[in-house]
Amino acid sequence: MATSILTERDRWAHLPPAVKEELDVYETELRRMQHGLISEKVFLELRLRFGVYGQRQPGVQMQRIKIPLGMLTARQMDRIADLAEEYADGVCHITTRQDVQLHFVNINDTPNLMRRLAEAGITTREACGNAVRNVCACPKSGVCHEEVFDTTPYARAMAYFMLRHPDAQNFGRKFKIAFSGCEDQACALALMHDIGAIAQVREKDGKLERGFKVYVGGGLGPLPYQAKLFSEFVPAAEMLPLAQAIGRVFARLGEKKNRGRARMKFLVGQLGIEEFIRLVLEERQKLLPDPRWTDYLEAAENFAEKPLRPPSDLDLSGRSPEFIRWLRTNVRPQRQPGYATVTVFLPLGDISADQMHGLAALCRRFVNDTIRTTVEQNIMVRWVATGDLPDFYDGLRELDLAQTGAGTLGDVTACPGTDSCKLGIASSRGLAALLHEKFHNGLSDVAARTDLNVKISGCFNSCGQHHIADIGFFGSVQRKGGHVAPVFQVLLGGEMEGNASAYGLAVAKVPSQNAPAVIKKLSDLYTRERGENERFSDFVRRLGKARIKEELEELTVLPSYEEGPAYYKDNRQPWDYHMSTEQGECAGEVVDQSEFMLEDADRLVFEATLDLDAGRYDEAAAKTWAANLKAADALLFQKGLLLSDNYNTVEKFRELFFDTGEFYGTFAENFFRAAQEGNQGLGPEKTRRRVEEATLFVEMAQTVYSRMAGAKV
Amino acid sequence: MTEIQKVSVKILSDAPQTLDLTPFLSIFGRWRADANHAAQWVDLADYAHMARGAGIVLIGHVCNFSFDMGTAAPGVLYFRKKGLEGSNQQRLWAVFRDALAISRCLLREPEFPPGVHLQTGRLELAFNDRLETPNTEDTDCELRPAVSAVLDELFGRGAYELERQRDPAKLYGFSVRAANLPAWDEWIARLGL
Numbered sequence: 001m002a003t004s005i006l007t008e009r010d011r012w013a014h015l016p017p018a019v020k021e022e023l024d025v026y027e028t029e030l031r032r033m034q035h036g037l038i039s040e041k042v043f044l045e046l047r048l049r050f051g052v053y054g055q056r057q058p059g060v061q062m063q064r065i066k067i068p069l070g071m072l073t074a075r076q077m078d079r080i081a082d083l084a085e086e087y088a089d090g091v092c093h094i095t096t097r098q099d100v101q102l103h104f105v106n107i108n109d110t111p112n113l114m115r116r117l118a119e120a121g122i123t124t125r126e127a128c129g130n131a132v133r134n135v136c137a138c139p140k141s142g143v144c145h146e147e148v149f150d151t152t153p154y155a156r157a158m159a160y161f162m163l164r165h166p167d168a169q170n171f172g173r174k175f176k177i178a179f180s181g182c183e184d185q186a187c188a189l190a191l192m193h194d195i196g197a198i199a200q201v202r203e204k205d206g207k208l209e210r211g212f213k214v215y216v217g218g219g220l221g222p223l224p225y226q227a228k229l230f231s232e233f234v235p236a237a238e239m240l241p242l243a244q245a246i247g248r249v250f251a252r253l254g255e256k257k258n259r260g261r262a263r264m265k266f267l268v269g270q271l272g273i274e275e276f277i278r279l280v281l282e283e284r285q286k287l288l289p290d291p292r293w294t295d296y297l298e299a300a301e302n303f304a305e306k307p308l309r310p311p312s313d314l315d316l317s318g319r320s321p322e323f324i325r326w327l328r329t330n331v332r333p334q335r336q337p338g339y340a341t342v343t344v345f346l347p348l349g350d351i352s353a354d355q356m357h358g359l360a361a362l363c364r365r366f367v368n369d370t371i372r373t374t375v376e377q378n379i380m381v382r383w384v385a386t387g388d389l390p391d392f393y394d395g396l397r398e399l400d401l402a403q404t405g406a407g408t409l410g411d412v413t414a415c416p417g418t419d420s421c422k423l424g425i426a427s428s429r430g431l432a433a434l435l436h437e438k439f440h441n442g443l444s445d446v447a448a449r450t451d452l453n454v455k456i457s458g459c460f461n462s463c464g465q466h467h468i469a470d471i472g473f474f475g476s477v478q479r480k481g482g483h484v485a486p487v488f489q490v491l492l493g494g495e496m497e498g499n500a501s502a503y504g505l506a507v508a509k510v511p512s513q514n515a516p517a518v519i520k521k522l523s524d525l526y527t528r529e530r531g532e533n534e535r536f537s538d539f540v541r542r543l544g545k546a547r548i549k550e551e552l553e554e555l556t557v558l559p560s561y562e563e564g565p566a567y568y569k570d571n572r573q574p575w576d577y578h579m580s581t582e583q584g585e586c587a588g589e590v591v592d593q594s595e596f597m598l599e600d601a602d603r604l605v606f607e608a609t610l611d612l613d614a615g616r617y618d619e620a621a622a623k624t625w626a627a628n629l630k631a632a633d634a635l636l637f638q639k640g641l642l643l644s645d646n647y648n649t650v651e652k653f654r655e656l657f658f659d660t661g662e663f664y665g666t667f668a669e670n671f672f673r674a675a676q677e678g679n680q681g682l683g684p685e686k687t688r689r690r691v692e693e694a695t696l697f698v699e700m701a702q703t704v705y706s707r708m709a710g711a712k713v
Numbered sequence: 714m715t716e717i718q719k720v721s722v723k724i725l726s727d728a729p730q731t732l733d734l735t736p737f738l739s740i741f742g743r744w745r746a747d748a749n750h751a752a753q754w755v756d757l758a759d760y761a762h763m764a765r766g767a768g769i770v771l772i773g774h775v776c777n778f779s780f781d782m783g784t785a786a787p788g789v790l791y792f793r794k795k796g797l798e799g800s801n802q803q804r805l806w807a808v809f810r811d812a813l814a815i816s817r818c819l820l821r822e823p824e825f826p827p828g829v830h831l832q833t834g835r836l837e838l839a840f841n842d843r844l845e846t847p848n849t850e851d852t853d854c855e856l857r858p859a860v861s862a863v864l865d866e867l868f869g870r871g872a873y874e875l876e877r878q879r880d881p882a883k884l885y886g887f888s889v890r891a892a893n894l895p896a897w898d899e900w901i902a903r904l905g906l
Binding site: 089 | 719735738739742755756758759760761762763764765766767770772774777781783784794795841842843844882883884
């Protein structure tokens, strides 16, 4: 095993060393788990932190690929498409958090899949698990008419600052951040995030200063929370340390055992926003300065994307009606005259590898890597010169990607649901696919509406963001007689505008196959009875839940199995429905950071033995030392020390474990001696002894950790 | 030696791009329940909503099988993922044998869309592994003899045209066009099925 891994790894020598090492560690841990050398629980959290998520179908994985701010280059699109056709089922799926997902991946393919992404500058690190997930931002940042300023460089700095940050490795649950350029639009949905940042400027000393209105503790899930205002204005220079301080408070005080209450929204709710703010500001004062907090700011002030082609005008004469329709729904003029954004509408967020390759080629011709995924599961191409739109459209048509209707009711958002998610109860994608079909056959008038939107989740967890839709659905079940039918709860009155400013409420439960009729009925009702300029959410509030429930009454009836067997099948599934859910991996296992570090120490000792056997004594000795440090840091973490405090591990270990007698003296002394002697030129015999000593040190650390963790319970 | 494991064969059809794929949901829905099939079926994936997309895909641990609406034209796509042994030629032979065997099963299903015919003289062959089989001259030198040997057996020497995918960014592979379409039964017989 070891030899083949080492040979294979030579292939990747060109990767940046830190990235290469991280992925080598991932592969080693995978193989160690497969050989029973580490627990599946620990590996589970590790793989989640690399974006590898077990599907509901046994033995296959979903690979989530983190795309910060949804920003993609043509090269990256090509690489993702390559991987889809080699390791998955040939389809790339855009998510509601601007990620890309590949499905039905073999776990053994994941190390090389990640290495090939790394070649294109992409990491999957912390795409899942109890970590900072993909940082979202408006896809129109920098080209939008309404924005205060372009949030792109600030959001990017946040994404890469928090990635792998030691203060963001011990959360009880996932953590989500979004940046918005303005308060009113929907693009970034800042108010449903753990940290939502909305661009602001203020005058200071006669100059305009950039900063953000910051909200904290928002989130959807079964119990949606609106974020609370943390500060009207946080200067840009304070954003990264503020996020770090929030992360430290969340890691220290957030719930770890009860998965259902471990998101930060519960902590903010429990403490109250005033106390939460006080704790965060107190924590902020403790942070050691980090140059990364401000290094990027000067460049950020001057950040601007460069278009590939000069601005130009569009001549509409003689253009086809299809082109005009597409122009109306999928194209928006940019703030910069002569340029437009083009939204490539992807039904259900899916694009084939072939199409992705083709779109990458098209982007190379017309734009300069200015491509972003959107939370509506589409792809937005920016900086298309207006005069190029007809040729761009023709290129999309050749790829079957010129579908009209972006941003209309027909542009339905749906999570994976029972197609692949362990938590799924009903087929959200099945319903979305059925709607897609009906919108082309009989419901096209409904589909074309721009004043309504539909979002679907396969269960109450809201990955499809049903709470913020005008018309939201989430999957559930209903038993009648001896049979179980898939049904959808209908939620009405959510608002995406104003950065997800209102959440909808359930009004009725309908059999899944009646969901299209519900949309039709609500659409007709809205058309018939809306007031002038009345938004759907206001309309719903005015009519009241009782009236709407009455309108939908006939559609809520579930016939018996004998009367209507079709009601007991889910959409686009010709077999009888049966409910089957498992524990989801979305939350990840809660694995204490110390446990991770101890496993890492164990791995380093194992690798040191391989180096020793191969005669690489200096490398072996260095790894034993790294293992000792990891193990010592793991125990110090239990005493409340954080890696970002930059303490001296040896000194602190001596003070807190050796002097107190908590750690076996001889093993600790070996550690101190190794610290004094260093790792170079030890020769075979002494290196072997170091490996043996490190083995014992790490083992003892495991024992002490177990004792400490046990004492806490 | 190159370790070939990921190979796909697509048999093109005369189906229109607008073909209703619903029958394949029923067919593959039944097939996936066969726990003893050598493909080790996992589940099916429904991509019928995608224009020129992956169609309906029956996913297995060993292979995927789909009625695919992408690449070249609609058709049945067999994607072998693992479990190949022997020489390059033996491996390719196994891929064709299994692809045709499962295609034959599909054609026998009562729901298979009437009027749709698989065109035995129009194939797309691809090696889905850019690490092992990059689209280079070296790969071509190594694999083409095996490809030709297998196709000679299937179509007869000189009875087909082989056009290699020239774009180095694309998968190493070929379009295969035979002037005389072999009869399905004859074809199957040549593979010893």
